Amino acid sequence: MAPRTQTGSGRLSQGLLLLWALLGTGLCHAGAEAEGFGQDTRTSPPVAVFNWTTQLLEETYTNITQKCWEVFVDLMRNVTASELCEWKVISRPYSLLQACLEGWADHLRYGYPNALAEQYIFQSHHRYFHNCTLEHQVYFDPPEDVLLAMIIAPICLIPFLVTLVIWRSKDGKAQP
Numbered sequence: 001m002a003p004r005t006q007t008g009s010g011r012l013s014q015g016l017l018l019l020w021a022l023l024g025t026g027l028c029h030a031g032a033e034a035e036g037f038g039q040d041t042r043t044s045p046p047v048a049v050f051n052w053t054t055q056l057l058e059e060t061y062t063n064i065t066q067k068c069w070e071v072f073v074d075l076m077r078n079v080t081a082s083e084l085c086e087w088k089v090i091s092r093p094y095s096l097l098q099a100c101l102e103g104w105a106d107h108l109r110y111g112y113p114n115a116l117a118e119q120y121i122f123q124s125h126h127r128y129f130h131n132c133t134l135e136h137q138v139y140f141d142p143p144e145d146v147l148l149a150m151i152i153a154p155i156c157l158i159p160f161l162v163t164l165v166i167w168r169s170k171d172g173k174a175q176p
Contacts, residue, residue: 061110068100069120076128085132097124 075093083089101120105112141147 057108057110061104061108062116064104065101065116065120068097072097084128
């Protein structure tokens with residue numbers, strides 16, 4: 001992918017920087033020597049603690065999901081109108097969108113499914129797949145009265161056949 005220029009405010013950059021700082025603290029200090037911190041070597045080095053507020057978490061997830069959507073739209077540009085309803089063609093972009101939304105929700109412990117992810121999934125269906133119809137006939141269950149008759153008829157027929165077999169066998173004559 002070609003690098004994109006930054007548009008809009010720096011809110012996305014700030015959110016990603018905070019995410020990087022949060023994830024980076026554990027990675028940077030994992031193998032660090034405690035001597036440089038003026039502590040005993042048996043204790044762990046100080047680790048920055050960051051308290052995620054609900055608002056910051058929602059803002060971060062909103063920014064990330066917007067990027068997931070942009071990647072999906074970019075991938076869908078390569079799909080022609082005649083291919084929009086072919087699962088073999090759209091499964092990769094669609095699955096990547098879902099994986100991105102779900103993966104980041106899990107990573108941020110935001111919960112999935114959520115209203116924002118659902119909104120992007122519905123938006124994808126409305127924008128790209130609203131004209132897709134099923135090519136094969138859809139089979140439905142028969143009406144209840146027909147279904148009931150189909151179930152009860154064999155059940156009632158079994159005792160009749162058993163009675164018929166017993167009655168015919170009571171004759172005592174060997175059958176040829």
